[in-house]
Amino acid sequence: MxxxxxxxxxxxxxxxxxxxxxxxxxxxxxxxxxxxxxxxxxxxxxxxxxxxxxxxxxxxxxxxxxxxxxxxxxxxxxxxxxxxxxxxxxxxxxxxxxxxxxxxxxxxxxxEVNKPTVYLQPPVINSLRFSPDGKHLAVSGNREILIHALDDKTPPLRLQGKAERILSLAYSKDGKLLIAGGGTPARFGEVQVWDPIAGKMLRNATLTSDTVFGASLAPDSSRIAVGAADNTVHVFDTASAKELYKIGNHEDWVLSTIFGVDSKRFVSISRDRSAKINDAASGAFLENANQLKTELYAVARHPAKDIIVIGGEDRYPYVYLLDRARSMKIADDSTLVRRIERQDGPITALDWSADAKLIAIGGGSPTVTLYDAETGKLAARCSGHSAGIYTVAFSPDSKTLATGGFDGKVRLYSTRDGSLIREFIPVPLAGAK
Ligand code: HEC
Incomplete structure (x- = not known):
């Protein structure tokens, strides 16, 4: 009593x-x-x-x-x-x-009473994405997403949410929606749907008891897929943020997802080494895109074709077709288009340029590499970071690559030769003017 x-x-x-x-x-x-x-x-x-x-x-x-x-x-x-x-x-x-x-x-x-996050030091950058018009860069912060205008010096728009960590970001093709995936460790995962222009959260959904990974948006904006640490994949209806179904066919954490060009299929990749192709309408498993080789951390898709690049622990980027020319045989690797050369660290970030010409690779090494997507030859190296890379993103005109990671700085590179254009800390630091 x-x-x-x-x-x-x-x-x-x-x-x-x-x-x-x-x-x-x-x-x-x-x-x-x-x-x-x-x-x-x-x-x-x-x-x-x-x-x-x-x-x-x-x-x-x-x-x-x-x-x-x-x-x-x-x-x-x-x-x-x-x-x-x-x-x-x-x-x-x-x-x-x-x-x-x-x-x-x-x-x-x-x-309403939640105050903006105060930063004493730059937080790790888990994700960044260009808006489709190329004018803005969305960058993950703590409990928020910062939208930086690239052509002027106005302070960033701060989209404040509940999840402590934002791990993945994706814009809709028309730039009217920004999807974020993340959560608060050991408490909940969250998918957020924002109006990035008004800076308003439109909808959100919480799921599982831990942060969620690799949220992606279908090209037609209909669905959102996200991976989780309980080995599941969850698919949401974008318009309502209602969960449509969850899939439990992976045997380890699902770290990234990507939809096919026509939005009818999506790929989920996992530490269980598989890149699984799933039917987006029903969640039915179709087949593995790859031959199992290594724990997978990252995936990106060709801008106009159902070809993906995947990478992870063994440091090799693999380029795979989602469709095979002939029916599958056991241990058939006929959909492998190319294995790009071994990187200096595990691969945690991938992107494919909008003009289809370049693949960007980031990971354990502080140097980001650019490869010619047609030939698999090294095109440029982007150096300047002092620690591992968690995210890479091409601008819509393919001329700029944005990168971020453990050292907390955004860097913009020219994709022509890998030269550094600009670097900045994306959050306001306490005590700074
Ligand atoms: C592993 C699955 C599982 C978890 C976790 C779980 N529940 Fe349940 N819950 C059930 C099932 C199954 C029933 C139906 C049980 C029955 O009556 O046979 C149920 C029934 C209930 C009911 C009765 C609802 C009704 O209208 O009959 C309540 C209330 C409830 N759960 C609350 C909770 C709360 C609170 C928690 C967390 C602290 C929780 N449950 C966690 C599976 C679960």
Whole structure:
């Protein structure tokens, strides 16, 4: 009782900062739009309030009568989370206190008081992408995406979200949507859909209990694919941010995805060494694009053809056709177009230029390399970074390559000879003028 009254004096728990993270960590694996155990979706406040088989998950003001508490304390069986250790007493008490205080959804209020991130040092750059008109560069930051205008010195537009890490970015062809994938480590993964011009988040979806990787957008913008550390691939409807299906045919982390030219197929690549071709409408597995050789980290596609370049641990970039000329035989590698020369480190970033002529490769080595996509010959080296590379992106006119990684600086290179055009820290640093 003493503890309960002490808790009562403290501010009531918050849905966004206390309750939702617990639901995401322990419950939404089974209670979410794509798989609603007992008809119950716990992924949003509204869906949980609507409830499932037995009605609303909680009744404001009445913790002991709320089924979520009853299932957590095993007053109703089977105890939740099903088949896993029960939540701790303090965690269950957070549910009790929050329900007692009215079970309010404070998501919007918390977002409003969220202050922009303050940076004491440049954060690692996980992803960057040019807008389709070439005028802007979207760069990942901490809890935000920064949109830099490339032709003037106006401060970047800052798109602030909930996920601590943004790991992948993709623009729609018309530049009206910006997709981000990421999340907060060991808490939740998130897919965000932004209007990058207005700087407004249009929709988002949370999934799994860890950050998600390699979000990609179909060329027709209909779908978003994303990989996860629980070996799954999730596909979302872009217009609603509803999950359409998830695939579980990989045996290790799925680190990157890319759609085919006609948006009807997509490739998911994994540390399990496979590049799997999947049907985008149903998620059905079609076949492996590659012969399994190495843990795969990155993928990029030819701008106009269903040809991909993949790379990973063994440092070789492999160029593969998604379609084979003849039917497959065991251990057939007939779709391999080319193996490019071995790089100085594992490959973590790839891009293919819009004019189809160049492939950019980044990874463990601080030097980014450019290869002639037709011949596989080295075209240029881009040096200047002091540590590993996590992302490379060609400008829409193919004349510039943007790169970023561990050292926290964006660098822009001329693709003609690999010369450095400009470098900058993409975030405002505390104490700097
Ligand atoms: C591994 C899957 C799984 C996880 C994880 C899980 N649940 Fe469940 N949940 C179920 C299944 C299955 C049922 C139906 C159980 C039955 O009655 O047979 C259920 C039923 C429920 C019900 C009853 C809903 C109704 O209307 O009948 C509640 C409430 C509930 N879960 C809450 C939670 C909470 C809260 C968590 C996280 C702390 C959680 N669950 C985690 C699978 C899961």
């Amino acid at each position: 003493f503890l309960a009254s002490l808790l009562f004096l403290a501010a009531a728990p918050s849905y966004q900062t206390d309750i939702q993270p617990l639901l995401q960590k322990h419950c939404t694996g089974c209670h979410q739009p794509a798989s609603k155990a007992a008809g119950l979706d716990l992924s949003t406040h509204a869906d949980a309030t609507k409830g499932g088989r037995l009605g609303a998950a909680w009744i404001a003001g009445q913790p002991e009568d709320s089924i979520v508490v009853q299932y957590l304390v095993a007053a109703k069986q089977p105890r939740m989370p099903l088949g896993r250790p029960s939540l701790s007493e303090p965690e269950i008490n957070l549910f009790r206190e929050w329900i007692r205080a009215g079970a309010k959804d404070d998501t919007a209020a918390v977002a």
